[in-house]
Structure formats: structure tokens, C-alpha cells
Amino acid sequence: MEPKFIHRKKYAEKLGVTDRIIEGWMFEKWNRGQHYVVVGKQTLVNIPEVDKWLISQQELNHTEKA
Numbered sequence: 001m002e003p004k005f006i007h008r009k010k011y012a013e014k015l016g017v018t019d020r021i022i023e024g025w026m027f028e029k030w031n032r033g034q035h036y037v038v039v040g041k042q043t044l045v046n047i048p049e050v051d052k053w054l055i056s057q058q059e060l061n062h063t064e065k066a
Helices: 010-013 021-030 049-063
Strands: 005-007 036-039 041-045
Touching: 005 010, 010 021, 010 041, 041 049
Parallel strands: none
Antiparallel strands: 005 041, 036 041
């Protein structure tokens, strides 16, 4: 069973993007408490929520091209 949360940098590695990309999405696109949480000084990504967000972005981009 995959954990619900993963460290921001590990999630970036999993997707094959830089940590700066994740950071940009956090500040521009994601909602704190929904897509990610901050515990102390560590940022944890909510994998199921962010995966849903990524799918919605893919669908949005597909619709724009049609």
C-alpha cells in the first residue's frame, strides 16, 4: 500500500521534475491542507490529491488543443 504523503523532493524525483517545479505548483496552483501540508519545516505532498490535480491538468490541456 502506497503512503498518502511523500516528501516534496521525493515526489519531484518520482515525477521526474525538479523540486523548483513542485515549489512553483505549490505557490501558484495547489492549496495548502489539500494538496500538501507543512509539518515543522518539512513539506509533504498529498499523493492522491496531487495525482487528481495532475490528471485534471492533462484533461484541461487536451481540451484546449481540441
